[in-house]
Amino acid sequence: MPLIMDCSSATSTTLSRPLLLLADLQDHDHHEKDHNNESSGTTTTTTNININPLTIDWSFLQKQKHIPKDFIWPKRDLPLITNAKEELREPLVDLEGFFKCDEMATRAAAELVRQACSSHGFFQVINHGVDPRLIDLAHQHMESFFKLPTSEKLRARKMPGSPWGYSAAHAERFSSRLPWKETLSFGFHDQDCSVSVVEDYFNSTLGKDFEQTGMVYQMYCEAMMRLSLAIMELLAISLGVDRKYYKEFFEDARSIMRCNYYPPCMQPNLALGTGAHCDPTSLTILHQDQVGGLEVFQNDSWLSVPPLKNAFVINIGDTFMALSNGKYKSCLHRAVVNRYKGRKSLAFFLCPKEDKVVRPPHDLVLGEQTRMYPDFTWSDLLHFTRSFYRADSATLPNFISWLLSSKKPNG
Numbered sequence: 042m043p044l045i046m047d048c049s050s051a052t053s054t055t056l057s058r059p060l061l062l063l064a065d066l067q068d069h070d071h072h073e074k075d076h077n078n079e080s081s082g083t084t085t086t087t088t089n090i091n092i093n094p095l096t097i098d099w100s101f102l103q104k105q106k107h108i109p110k111d112f113i114w115p116k117r118d119l120p121l122i123t124n125a126k127e128e129l130r131e132p133l134v135d136l137e138g139f140f141k142c143d144e145m146a147t148r149a150a151a152e153l154v155r156q157a158c159s160s161h162g163f164f165q166v167i168n169h170g171v172d173p174r175l176i177d178l179a180h181q182h183m184e185s186f187f188k189l190p191t192s193e194k195l196r197a198r199k200m201p202g203s204p205w206g207y208s209a210a211h212a213e214r215f216s217s218r219l220p221w222k223e224t225l226s227f228g229f230h231d232q233d234c235s236v237s238v239v240e241d242y243f244n245s246t247l248g249k250d251f252e253q254t255g256m257v258y259q260m261y262c263e264a265m266m267r268l269s270l271a272i273m274e275l276l277a278i279s280l281g282v283d284r285k286y287y288k289e290f291f292e293d294a295r296s297i298m299r300c301n302y303y304p305p306c307m308q309p310n311l312a313l314g315t316g317a318h319c320d321p322t323s324l325t326i327l328h329q330d331q332v333g334g335l336e337v338f339q340n341d342s343w344l345s346v347p348p349l350k351n352a353f354v355i356n357i358g359d360t361f362m363a364l365s366n367g368k369y370k371s372c373l374h375r376a377v378v379n380r381y382k383g384r385k386s387l388a389f390f391l392c393p394k395e396d397k398v399v400r401p402p403h404d405l406v407l408g409e410q411t412r413m414y415p416d417f418t419w420s421d422l423l424h425f426t427r428s429f430y431r432a433d434s435a436t437l438p439n440f441i442s443w444l445l446s447s448k449k450p451n452g
């Protein structure tokens with residue numbers, strides 16, 4: 042796809058806006074006190090700053106020697122203080138042969154996918170067909186957005202009940218174990234040519250100055266959708282089922298796009314950027330910058346997934362685990378933060394159309410292979426994850442118990 046757009050003007054306009062020092066408006070009367078922190082289980086000095094989602098000023102927070110207690114996670118959740126972290130041995134899958142309909146190369150790629158998804162559900166893809174200039178633009182626009190003064194970012198703030206918008210540390214939803222991150226989320230689905238949902242979202246929430254940003258993310262989501270459907274085909278091949286089964290299932294997908302910014306953190310061993318979780322969604326396509334911080338829990342230890350410049354990190358979510366009748370795993374992962382560098386990631390979460398029934402293909406439930414999960418819809422699972430504190434490795438089994446117990450005898 043040719044990228045002829047020059048976004049330099051949009052970037053410079055947004056970056057050159059005057060910085061409103063919200064730090065001055067905040068309650069910064071921070072009394073440092075020795076606080077026997079029950080959550081981390083250690084005696085930790087914390088800062089007693091009131092966390093108000095409407096006034097969180099990251100340029101101030103990231104300079105604090107002691108982070109506010111709301112950001113401190115229980116000791117059992119925290120990263121170990123160690124420099125050398127073992128790496129996850131996830132395969133690098135080259136999609137070139139698959140796109141060129143080379144049957145041998147496709148089989149080889151599918152075998153790598155099968156091995157990865159049967160054990161931890163993570164792999165990376167290269168030669169994925171997404172223009173690297175589009176990926177760079179998506180990162181640049183995210184950087185410009187998160188650099189804006191808080192008051193400007195709040196123009197897109199998450200409204201109660203809406204999943205879309207800007208969120209500072211999810212402080213509008215949670216009051217403890219706050220993630221050390223800012224996010225901008227919006228929905229994506231393919232529409233007839235006249236409607237561009239992402240462009241419309243940016244225009245209606247942030248206005249003219251963000252027209253280019255909307256265009257970049259519209260194109261980025263379309264590219265993610267194409268890549269998702271290609272990976273769905275590869276997943277079907279790898280599972281030995283009808284090649285088109287998952288691709289057709291997700292053709293009318295309603296997906297979630299999320300930009301994550303993890304600011305530097307002076308106490309990275311007490312905080313987490315994204316706490317340990319399994320994605321409840323179907324497939325996640327992540328592009329991380331070169332800083333690093335993504336970790337996957339396998340064989341009782343946290344293993345890092347170091348960034349690879351032109352690769353996307355792919356992982357299976359709970360909904361695909363159900364669609365594969367439990368053959369492919371949705372695995373616990375998290376994002377850690379660091380003292381020196383802010384980190385960016387772009388996450389595209391592929392989700393089925395809300396009311397579509399999640400059910401594995403016949404071939405995966407033949408003979409001895411019993412159904413692992415009953416039928417459900419993505420809207421049920423989404424409702425379940427939103428009603429509870431956070432997603433984790435028990436989300437899918439807990440959801441199924443909830444689903445079965447809440448089903449009326451005749452319903």
Ligand SMILES: C=C1C[C@]23C[C@H]1CC[C@H]2[C@]1(C)CCC[C@@](C)(C(=O)O)[C@H]1[C@@H]3C(=O)O
Nearest residue numbers: 220297315316318319320321322390431432
């Ligand atoms: C459906 C979703 C909920 C979350 C965003 C997508 C997929 C992953 C979920 C999440 C990232 C899991 C960790 C906790 C969470 C609250 C977060 O830190 O952002 C989750 C997302 C969310 O509920 O907004």
Ligand SMILES: O=C(O)CCC(=O)C(=O)O
Nearest residue numbers: 301315334335376386388
């Ligand atoms: O930013 C990352 O590396 C991971 C984020 C993540 O897992 C998520 O948003 O679901």
Ligand SMILES: [Fe+2]
Nearest residue numbers: 319320325374
């Ligand atoms: Fe995730």
